[in-house]
Amino acid sequence: MTNQLPLTLRWPAQQRFETFVAGDSGAALALVRAAALGAPTWIFLAGPVASGKSHLLLGACAEASAGGRHAQYLSLASMSGERAVGIRALGGSNLLALDDLHDVAGDNNAEHALFDLYNRCKVENSTLLFAANAPPGQLGIGLPDLVSRLSSCTQALLKPLDDTARREAVRQRAHARGLVLDDTVLDWLFAHTARDLGSLTALVERIDRAALAAQRRVTVPFLRKLLGA
DSSP: OOSBOOTTSOOOTTSSGGGOOOTTOHHHHHHHHHHHTTOSOOEEEEOOTTSSHHHHHHHHHHHHHHTTOOEEEEEGGGOOSOHHHHHHTOOOSSEEEEEOGGGGTTOHHHHHHHHHHHHHHHHHTOEEEEEESSOGGGSOOOOHHHHHHHHTSEEEEOOOOOHHHHHHHHHHHHHHTTOOOOHHHHHHHHHHSOOSHHHHHHHHHHHHHHHHHHTOOOOHHHHHHHHTO
């Protein structure tokens, strides 16, 4: 798979608006959903790791595509080679979602390419969605005009989920895979494993593979054996 998801590729089923557990980030979800449906709003999402930034961007692309709009997604952190070249190749879509903007901070060529892309998308009347681990002024971007452009977007802050919301998110991800995680299993997972959503999501995938291979129901003894506890 290339760094830029092709327009013909089906967007990840697990990263849709319907599977996003908003917690205290409901306002951000509403803004991104409106943009995906064609609202003339450019949005800058800021939040820590595993707060749902990529989920919302990919969900927006899926929603836009379902409505007949062309969408592109690119994680700047996953780009290989000259990032400025890859950024300049983007465009021509109705919706463009750029993830991990913090990764280009200090890369002069990439910053200028991003500035030019911003201006080009304005002319093309595209919708731009950005995501980073901090607001524009705190990213360490050296190009003042780019900071100004990014700051002019509607700013949305994503907050980490509390334990109750994380449990619901894990339950949903498991259910989508056909797994049933009862309260006893969830209690054990939250007491014995990393509790950030990224780690928990990866763990659900691992449990799913193991349960399928063993043709077993997921229980606490099964998890103890699987995780070596």
